[in-house]
Amino acid sequence: MKTWLAFWYGIFKNNPTFRLVLGLCPTLAVTTSLENALGMGLAASFVLVCSNGLVSALRKVIPDAVHIPCYIVIVAAFVTTTDLLMQAYLPALSESLGIFIPLIVVNCVILGRAEAFACRNGVVDSLADGLGTGLGFTLSLALVAAVREFVGAGSLTVWGDLAVRNIHSNAVVLAILPAGGFITLGLLLALINHLGAVQARRRGAPPPPPVNLDCRHCTLCPNGK
Secondary structure: OHHHHHHHHHHOOOOOOOOOOOOHHHHHHOOOOHHHHHHHHHHHHHHHHHHHHHHHHOOOOOOHHHHHHHHHHHHHHHHHHHHHHHHHHOHHHHHHHHHHOHHHHHOHHHHHHHHHOHHHOOHHHHHHHHHHHHHHHHHHHHHHHHHHHHHHHOOEEEEOOEEEOOOOOOOOHHHHOHHHHHHHHHHHHHHHHHHHHHHHHHOOOOOOOOOOOOHHHOOOOOOOO
């Protein structure tokens, strides 16, 4: 049951982008197309699963005094592997994502799950948490990118030649510009919060209060629930 909850929470309840508001740098930077978003999300998911599993397996070996540097080394090893594989087999996508693949090393989503979950739980649960969080991150990137590309370019590029183009002719270029990323993310956050409030009212529960962005509500804290 705990394994399933770790997976489920990573996708929905603790979604990195829409619930925890983490990893916004790649969220805003690479979501100009759906293809870029999927590539970034899958790369981050691979690193999440692998680093979570290894951190959990070594949690009793890594000294507390140097656990953060050790986590960074572990994450960096998998990021380097991912970067080299993408350069070899997906050169166009690698060039499009650019510096944001190496920057996965310092992505707060990756390090956050290692510190908050993997170092305190077993390997299987940690793998489930990494997979769920990775899928949640990928889905949130894909949603932001789909809106931006559809509005800003009138197309949806899933992967390579698998694309739907010229969906409409009223493209709003602002959507795929940097400012459009902030606007799109803000509107989606507002919509998701509104839907959460509507769902709560249908259950007869009070609307959930807004999450305060302070240390009391940070999931990195073992006491923060």
